[in-house]
Amino acid sequence: MRYFFLHLLVFIASTSVAQQKTAAPLPSKQQLAWHETEYYLFMHFGPNTFSGKEWGEGTEPADMFNPTNLDCRQWARVAKESGAKGIIITAKHHDGFCLWPSKFSKHTVRESKWKNGQGDVLKELSQACREFGLKFGVYISPWDRNHPDYGTEKYNDVFVGMMKEIFQNYGPIWELWWDGANGEGPNGKKQVYDWRRYENTVRQVSPRTVIFSDIGPDIRWVGNEKGIASEPNWNFLDTAGFKRGEGAPPTDTLGRGNYNGSLWIPAECDVSIRPGWFWRTAENDKVKTPKQLFDLYLKSVGRGANLLLNVPPDSRGLIHEKDSAALVGFKNLRTESFGENLLKQAETYYEFTQRDFSQKPFVIRSFDSTVTSYGINLQNFVVKLKQPSKVNCIVLREAIHLGQTVRRFSVVLYNGEKAIGEIQGRSVGRKRILTFPTTNITSFRVYLEDAEGHDNISGIAAYLIDEKLIEK
Ligand code: FUL
Secondary structure (H helix, E strand, O other): OOHHHOOOOOOOOOOOOOOOOOOOOOOOHHHHHHHHHOEEEEEOOOOHHHHOOOOOOOOOOHHHOOOOOOOHHHHHHHHHHOOOOEEEEEEEOOOOOEOOOOOOOOOEHHHOOHHHHOOOHHHHHHHHHHHHOOEEEEEEOOOOOOOOOOOOHHHHHHHHHHHHHHHHHHOOOOEEEEOOOOOEOOOOOEOOOOHHHHHHHHHHHOOOOEEEEOEOOOEEEOOOOOOOOOOOOOOEEOOOOOOOHHHOOOHHHHHHOOOOOOEEOOEEEEEEOOOOOOOOHHHOOOOOOHHHHHHHHHHHOOEOOEEEEEOOOOOOOOOOHHHHHHHHHHHHHHHHHHOOOOOOOOHHHEEOOOOOOOOOOOOOOOOOOOOOOOOEEOOEEEEEEEEEEEEEEEEEEEOHHHOOOOOEEEEEEEEOOEEEEEEEEOOOOOOEEEEEEEEEEEEEEEEEEOOOOOOEEEEEEEEOOOHHHOOO
């Protein structure tokens, strides 16, 4: 803790973009854009929606898939209204049923009664996403309990062929979600997945797609299915020697990342709004409440990760009323909570200290959590509020295009000269939401400890949110 600075009366700051050395690795352009998507929906849909199973056997008749009223525009509208930035659909789950008429399978929408075999969920959903300005992503399970070639080398051709079909017919595909599961197929054999070939295919056919799996290459699994990121959460991972699925790093490593990891592979938190991944009537009364969803938001997005919230369409082919109501409530809580940045009212009162005292005092303008284009290179700084205010939430952002360099920080709350509270943490990353008991403050200081002189805080905000949302 650098209390040395506490007694300094002169606050000096600089707006210059920190261009000193940044720690490698850095995010790719696609990863940076992905970070900004923050929260989006997962949709598990397929024969399981009609059978009530979580993992279909692959022997379910294709006719089982028969939504009575499928409306992908409704899905997109609900997603949009809830503030989600995209939708990732299970194009093929472990049961092998394809939601598009793939020429590589005989177990698809084409073989179902739905729309007399003329339907195509990927087509309808990709169009709806485009119409509503949402990103479109696809989950595709390499494990296939239906395909006769599964367990043989030929299946790798099938899987590659399916991915190509998807990219060519329904692209652009924003995120591709690879499930690492590797069970037995209809012939009792497990497949030896040719991950290298799969990855090369995606890079070749759709270089802008970000690929998720336990170990990336672009986005990693957070190590749990509860929607919770670790604190700290490093955007780095070492993948050498690890495999997808059973050979993946321990789940707590996936959660935290590697402090000095060699690759930029940030965490995505997947979780379902219901107990299961697929819709079933019995769980209509078990939909998570807006408050629970808000709490997950704090523990995922608020720890620098992204939130992938599963909202499974029902057997009508619609997002159930209970789920859409919860999503609207969730959206409202975020709007109410983060609608008024208390630091915005008095931007001329921001004062920042820097070690270099030769500079003139400088007031930073429009310094809020939406600023991403620059960082300020400070060891610590003070934020003075215009008037004493009740605060229980402070949000920090790091200019991650310059890397993730903040390794430890603390925020000291002041009322006048008196320090009345302190919040400590380790990682900041794309966004760090700190909550604490409501405190009446006049200023606070942010200390970037272990700073090496190239830390880049690019955004800061303070809020007073409903205490019920953050009570322990
Ligand atoms: C897991 C699957 O086995 C679950 O069914 C679900 O799709 C989840 C998101 O990934 O690996």
